[in-house]
Amino acid sequence: MFILINLKAYPRDPVAIAEAAADVDAETDATIAVAPQTADLAAVAETGVETWAQHVSPVGHGSHTGSSLAERAAEAGAAGTLLNHSERRLKLADIDGSLAAAERAGLDTVVCANNPDQVAAAAALGPDAVAVEPPELIGTGTPVSQADPDVVEDAVAAARAVDDAVDVYCGAGISTGEDVAAARDLGSTGVLLASGVAKADDPAAALRDLVTDV
Numbered sequence: 129m130f131i132l133i134n135l136k137a138y139p140r141d142p143v144a145i146a147e148a149a150a151d152v153d154a155e156t157d158a159t160i161a162v163a164p165q166t167a168d169l170a171a172v173a174e175t176g177v178e179t180w181a182q183h184v185s186p187v188g189h190g191s192h193t194g195s196s197l198a199e200r201a202a203e204a205g206a207a208g209t210l211l212n213h214s215e216r217r218l219k220l221a222d223i224d225g226s227l228a229a230a231e232r233a234g235l236d237t238v239v240c241a242n243n244p245d246q247v248a249a250a251a252a253l254g255p256d257a258v259a260v261e262p263p264e265l266i267g268t269g270t271p272v273s274q275a276d277p278d279v280v281e282d283a284v285a286a287a288r289a290v291d292d293a294v295d296v297y298c299g300a301g302i303s304t305g306e307d308v309a310a311a312r313d314l315g316s317t318g319v320l321l322a323s324g325v326a327k328a329d330d331p332a333a334a335l336r337d338l339v340t341d342v
């Protein structure tokens with residue numbers, strides 16, 4: 129399983145969480161990756177943990193003030209990038225442009241989507257993976273794999289029907305090893321989560337719990 133910890137804009141030390149994630153990654157067959165704020169990419173990558181950007185812009189070098197260049201994310205040590213997260217929605221043309229930018233920079237890509245129809249549309253753009261994250265469950269602590277298992281299974285089927293080379297992940301409310309195992313049993317090969325680690329009293333213990341059954 130691929131387990132991506134999205135630190136969003138939570139007020140936690142990204143390096144401490146990255147170090148804990150690197151330790152747990154070394155103890156398990158799962159791959160644990162951390163997506164910090166853009167300014168923290170290099171420091172997180174230096175811990176040795178697989179590092180992801182939360183977003184990259186659909187542009188290359190040039191006059192694009194305020195952009196997040198895919199090339200700079202890669203140079204800072206990122207291996208991949210989220211795109212179209214529920215909290216960073218993009219127009220269709222921008223998802224396509226950001227995918228092209230990520231591919232030019234050698235970044236892996238996960239395009240997020242609200243539901244199976246959007247998953248199918250996202251899969252048609254040719255990312256490495258798509259992730260279904262029902263917005264109403266994000267941050268609730270109620271795991272999508274329990275609250276809405278059909279949405280995960282339907283997302284897997286929707287992506288398969290378009291392109292069976294695209295991996296399918298799920299996210300929202302995932303916080304325990306049981307949630308990760310349930311996501312896997314529904315056909316997902318990875319999970320995205322944030323508050324289960326970024327708001328935990330003990331992030332290292334939360335990370336260890338995530339991999340108890342992978």
Ligand SMILES: O=C(CO)COP(=O)(O)O
Pocket residue numbers: 134213261265266267268269299300301302320321322323324
């Ligand atoms: O948005 C998410 C991951 O990208 C999910 O957030 P929570 O894990 O806080 O529900």
